[in-house]
Amino acid sequence: MIDWAVFAVAAIATLAGALGVVLSTHPVHAALMLVMTLFAVAVLFVAQNAHFLAAVQVIVYAGAIVVLFLFVIMLLGVDKSEDLAAERLKGQRPVAIVAGLCVLSAVLLLARSDWVSGARSTAGSLGDGTDNVQLLARSLFTRYLLAFEITSVLLVIAVVGAVVLVRRSGPMELDQ
Amino acid sequence: MKVPGAWYLALAAALFCIGAVGLLVRRNVLVMFMCVELMLNAVNLTFVTFARMLDDIGGQTAVFFVLVVAAAEVVVGLGIIVSIFRRRAGATADDISFLKG
Amino acid sequence: MLEAVWLIPALPLTGFLVLLVAGKRLGDPRAGFLATAMMGAAFLTAVIVFFGLMGREGEERVFTQTLFTWINSGSFHVDVAFLVDPLSITMALFVTGVGTLIHLYAVGYMHGDEKFPKFFVYLNLFAFSMLMLVMSNNFLLTFLGWEGVGACSYFLISFWFDRPTAASAGKKAFITNRIGDFGFMVAMFLIFGTVGTLDYVPALAALGNAPEYTASAIGLLLFLGAAGKSAQLPLYVWLPDAMEGPTPVSALIHAATMVTAGVFLMVRINPVLGAAPEVATFIAWVGVLTALFAATIACAQDDIKKVLAYSTISQLGYMFLAVGSGAYAAAIFHMVTHAFFKALLFLGAGSVIHGMHDEQDMKRMGGLRKWMPVTSATFIVGWLAIAGVPPFSGFWSKDDILLNAFDKSPALWAVGLLTALLTAYYMTRQVILVFYGPEKWKTAARPETPAEAHAEPEHEPVAAGAHSDGGSHDPAAAHGAHGDFKPHESPRIMTIPLVILAVLAALGGLLNLPFGGTPLEHWLEPVFGHNLRQVASSGGAKLVLATLAFVTAVLGGMVAATIYRRHRIAEEKVEPRILQRAWLVDELYQKTIAHPGRALSQWLASVFDAKVIDGAVNGVASLVRAGGSRLRVVQSGFVRSYALAVAVGAVAILAFALVRSL
Numbered sequence: 001m002i003d004w005a006v007f008a009v010a011a012i013a014t015l016a017g018a019l020g021v022v023l024s025t026h027p028v029h030a031a032l033m034l035v036m037t038l039f040a041v042a043v044l045f046v047a048q049n050a051h052f053l054a055a056v057q058v059i060v061y062a063g064a065i066v067v068l069f070l071f072v073i074m075l076l077g078v079d080k081s082e083d084l085a086a087e088r089l090k091g092q093r094p095v096a097i098v099a100g101l102c103v104l105s106a107v108l109l110l111a112r113s114d115w116v117s118g119a120r121s122t123a124g125s126l127g128d129g130t131d132n133v134q135l136l137a138r139s140l141f142t143r144y145l146l147a148f149e150i151t152s153v154l155l156v157i158a159v160v161g162a163v164v165l166v167r168r169s170g171p172m173e174l175d176q
Numbered sequence: 177m178k179v180p181g182a183w184y185l186a187l188a189a190a191l192f193c194i195g196a197v198g199l200l201v202r203r204n205v206l207v208m209f210m211c212v213e214l215m216l217n218a219v220n221l222t223f224v225t226f227a228r229m230l231d232d233i234g235g236q237t238a239v240f241f242v243l244v245v246a247a248a249e250v251v252v253g254l255g256i257i258v259s260i261f262r263r264r265a266g267a268t269a270d271d272i273s274f275l276k277g
Numbered sequence: 278m279l280e281a282v283w284l285i286p287a288l289p290l291t292g293f294l295v296l297l298v299a300g301k302r303l304g305d306p307r308a309g310f311l312a313t314a315m316m317g318a319a320f321l322t323a324v325i326v327f328f329g330l331m332g333r334e335g336e337e338r339v340f341t342q343t344l345f346t347w348i349n350s351g352s353f354h355v356d357v358a359f360l361v362d363p364l365s366i367t368m369a370l371f372v373t374g375v376g377t378l379i380h381l382y383a384v385g386y387m388h389g390d391e392k393f394p395k396f397f398v399y400l401n402l403f404a405f406s407m408l409m410l411v412m413s414n415n416f417l418l419t420f421l422g423w424e425g426v427g428a429c430s431y432f433l434i435s436f437w438f439d440r441p442t443a444a445s446a447g448k449k450a451f452i453t454n455r456i457g458d459f460g461f462m463v464a465m466f467l468i469f470g471t472v473g474t475l476d477y478v479p480a481l482a483a484l485g486n487a488p489e490y491t492a493s494a495i496g497l498l499l500f501l502g503a504a505g506k507s508a509q510l511p512l513y514v515w516l517p518d519a520m521e522g523p524t525p526v527s528a529l530i531h532a533a534t535m536v537t538a539g540v541f542l543m544v545r546i547n548p549v550l551g552a553a554p555e556v557a558t559f560i561a562w563v564g565v566l567t568a569l570f571a572a573t574i575a576c577a578q579d580d581i582k583k584v585l586a587y588s589t590i591s592q593l594g595y596m597f598l599a600v601g602s603g604a605y606a607a608a609i610f611h612m613v614t615h616a617f618f619k620a621l622l623f624l625g626a627g628s629v630i631h632g633m634h635d636e637q638d639m640k641r642m643g644g645l646r647k648w649m650p651v652t653s654a655t656f657i658v659g660w661l662a663i664a665g666v667p668p669f670s671g672f673w674s675k676d677d678i679l680l681n682a683f684d685k686s687p688a689l690w691a692v693g694l695l696t697a698l699l700t701a702y703y704m705t706r707q708v709i710l711v712f713y714g715p716e717k718w719k720t721a722a723r724p725e726t727p728a729e730a731h732a733e734p735e736h737e738p739v740a741a742g743a744h745s746d747g748g749s750h751d752p753a754a755a756h757g758a759h760g761d762f763k764p765h766e767s768p769r770i771m772t773i774p775l776v777i778l779a780v781l782a783a784l785g786g787l788l789n790l791p792f793g794g795t796p797l798e799h800w801l802e803p804v805f806g807h808n809l810r811q812v813a814s815s816g817g818a819k820l821v822l823a824t825l826a827f828v829t830a831v832l833g834g835m836v837a838a839t840i841y842r843r844h845r846i847a848e849e850k851v852e853p854r855i856l857q858r859a860w861l862v863d864e865l866y867q868k869t870i871a872h873p874g875r876a877l878s879q880w881l882a883s884v885f886d887a888k889v890i891d892g893a894v895n896g897v898a899s900l901v902r903a904g905g906s907r908l909r910v911v912q913s914g915f916v917r918s919y920a921l922a923v924a925v926g927a928v929a930i931l932a933f934a935l936v937r938s939l
Contacts, residue, residue, distance in 0.1 A: 053240065116181065136233060
């Protein structure tokens with residue numbers, strides 16, 4: 001019973017937040033709606049015994065990424081409201097909405113009753129949910145070690161890239 | 177009784193579609209980026225659901241990597257946005273049309 | 278002995294190659310002597326082969342020598358091979374014989390010309406081509422020689438090519454010949470298509486039994502080729518202009534040999550004509566009408582060479598009359614005698630021109646008998662031969678033709694007789710104007726001294742006559758005497774051939790005397806078989822016709838004497854402008870063919886090519902550009918549009934998957 005209630009609340013929060021992101025005029029409002037979505041998704045993670053991931057979701061996504069968004073909003077001064085009613089590109093909106101609905105219905109129809117059709121436990125069992133961190137760590141550091149290492153390199157690259165991108169290329173001060 | 181995975185998957189699909197439509201409809205670059213994050217979250221939810229349904233830790237590992245990469249992507253993406261839109265205030269995605277043929 | 282036949286064309290070919298490489302070094306006159314020696318050697322070889330052939334009997338007199346395979350492509354097989362039979366060896370004999378004499382003459386005539394060696398290069402090449410033409414055993418090799426003589430004719434007519442009239446005369450000859458060559462080529466296609474081979478022996482045997490329309494088509498097409506090469510109506514127009522070339526060229530190519538190639542071809546294909554009697558009649562009429570037409574023009578020409586040119590066309594007409602009447606032996610007989618007396622007349626004319634320091638207008642000559650005795654004596658022999666005065670050769674051969682023509686159709690005979698009258702008339706006129714009468718060159722103002730002739734390349738136009746120029750490039754000008762002008766006899770190297778030819782012209786009748794057993798006709802019989810006309814007239818009828826021919830000749834001569842010697846009738850009355858202008862045929866061709874052709878080319882170049890063809894090409898480009906501009910719109914630069922396209926694509930894929938899974 002309680003599971004359903006949790007699911008229902010989290011689901012509504014997710015969708016509401018998503019709609020809020022899409023429909024908010026002000027970017028800051030959109031960012032805050034995004035936070036709501038992220039929290040709701042974290043709740044759904046917990047409900048599915050992915051505790052570690054829920055924590056990481058909140059810390060990294062809601063805590064860092066959205067904060068970054070807000071920094072940039074402040075930096076660029078994009079606090080002016082966007083006129084949602086006007087659409088420059090003809091047909092963009094209707095086609096987009098139709099496409100979205102089509103995708104949704106197509107996915108739902110495609111699945112119908114059999115959502116899952118794969119081999120079970122190829123990378124290891126989930127266990128009973130109490131040792132989620134250990135199991136995840138084990139999988140990460142054995143089976144997916146290479147991916148892990150590459151991802152860490154990726155992070156370094158991202159940092160370097162960010163610094164290079166944002167640097168103002170002013171005149172070099174040489175010794176005159 | 178646990179909620180069947182199908183519901184989660186349906187929810188993830190809906191979240192994905194909202195994110196996609198938002199990406200296509202909004203003009204503000206940052207909001208478009210946020211819609212991308214919505215889509216990524218939908219994918220994460222799907223992975224976790226499948227991990228539960230198939231009793232496979234690999235799904236959660238995938239989410240881990242998606243998360244990391246999404247973070248890196250946001251960093252670089254915002255860096256780009258800052259460097260392009262620094263000069264013009266109130267610029268939208270439609271203003272960058274240099275690829276016009 | 279017969280195996281030596283390949284040497285006959287090989288010797289002039291060697292001469293050609295040697296002179297091509299070393300001609301300049303050999304120089305004047307050694308290059309000329311080398312060429313003459315080659316021709317002489319070829320003649321001797323021909324004599325040897327002739328005796329070899331004579332050693333065989335009747336039907337055995339056919340010998341083929343294959344050198345190598347030329348084309349071997351599927352069912353199409355052509356060899357370089359020689360066919361030695363009475364016809365080809367007769368042709369080879371007089372080509373090489375007369376050719377040697379003319380080569381010798383040319384050594385004297387061209388002395389002093391700066392392009393002396395090159396002249397003999399061309400002459401030997403011509404000899405090679407002509408010999409290949411007559412000695413080959415298949416149509417294609419003959420065609421090779423055919424084209425070769427046409428090309429050499431072009432080279433030699435426009436030998437002094439810095440004279441614009443000479444250059445255009447060469448072009449005219451080549452292009453008119455080409456029209457005929459087209460007929461020859463299509464005929465070859467037809468022959469190959471019908472019979473499957475181009476070799477004479479099997480092809481002619483098969484064509485003799487071919488259906489009439491095939492034989493007629495082939496006969497007509499080959500006659501088109503012959504008409505071009507042998508200057509019959511309507512393709513004769515190049516021959517008078519060809520007189521721009523040096524006189525030995527006129528003698529060799531345009532009198533004795535090349536122009537007879539057409540007649541030779543017709544004689545060679547006598548089985549085809551036998552199977553297509555209508556075509557034969559047509560040929561006879563074209564021939565005799567050409568003869569009459571050309572004779573009328575010759576009566577009013579003032580240039581000594583032009584008279585002889587039209588005379589050649591006229592005599593060739595007689596040969597075709599013979600061919601059309603089935604009298605192939607008579608045609609060959611007349612060809613041989615004509616070679617003798619026409620070459621003689623041309624070389625004599627050259628001697629006159631040489632002796633008169635490049636004067637070619639007969640109205641400025643006169644009384645040359647005193648100054649150039651050998652030339653005038655030999656020329657008179659030639660005159661008597663061509664006019665048809667017995668016992669000179671021309672009488673016998675012309676009479677033979679007229680007899681066969683009468684047997685075929687009296688109408689043909691009548692036109693032929695009229696032409697004979699005119700022939701006697703204009704030749705007598707020529708002899709009187711040149712060798713008798715007052716010495717007009719003393720009283721008439723000389724246009725310029727030879728010194729001036731060098732400075733000014735164009736002579737003032739000589740009165741009347743179609744485009745005749747004094748030969749200002751003629752090497753004889755080098756001999757120009759300053760001060761008092763006196764004509765002089767030519768050097769011995771030029772007069773010796775004249776004498777030899779005069780003897781041949783006088784005695785040539787012996788080849789085929791009707792009461793001497795007609796040796797030539799018997800010799801050539803195996804080639805003709807049943808196609809040769811057998812005249813059914815009695816001996817008395819033949820005698821009457823012969824007498825009529827003789828009387829006509831005398832009559833023509835007397836009329837000419839009345840006008841030009843005794844001046845009973847004014848000259849102007851008998852030389853109307855239209856005859857002098859050759860019935861305005863050249864002008865007619867210009868108007869009906871040349872001008873519309875040029876206009877068509879202009880139209881094609883400026884309208885069709887520029888607008889239609891270029892338009893099509895440019896149109897494709899514009900179309901592509903227009904298409905590109907339309908498609909450009911898709912590239913709006915808006916990232917969101919691109920994203921939308923991606924989304925729509927994704928929808929499409931999902932829909933496809935959905936449909937598949939249903």
